[in-house]
Amino acid sequence: MHSWSPVVTFLVPQVGVGMTMVLVIVGQLVSGVLMDTCGFLGSPVHTFSTTHAFACQLLIGGMICLSLTRCYAAHRRAWEKDYERQSEISRHTVQRQGDRARLERQGAAN
Secondary structure: OHHHHHHHHHHHHHHOHHHHHHHHHHHHHHHHHHHHHHOHHHOOOOOOOHHHHHHHHHHHHHHHHHHHHHHHHHHHHHHHHHHHHHHHHHHHHHHHHHHHHHHHHHHHHO
């Protein structure tokens, strides 16, 4: 794990802990399939089949879905903050208009 420390230290603040772990696991599984296919370190060579390709595509697709979910959540939080700010501005505007009308009524009564 020592060799992954700089990568993990860089990625966690950028993409979060969950996505960092997904990236590490997907990287290990895809590299394992490639090592099996090439016969790395004297291991027996296994042919790269459509099953291997499909499994790698599913892993990468899941990783993409997770990152899109994270982006959607960030945009939603930003939208909610903007909506709250606009609502607060609208409330203050209505309150000022009410205060102005009340002052005008009081001025007309005097």
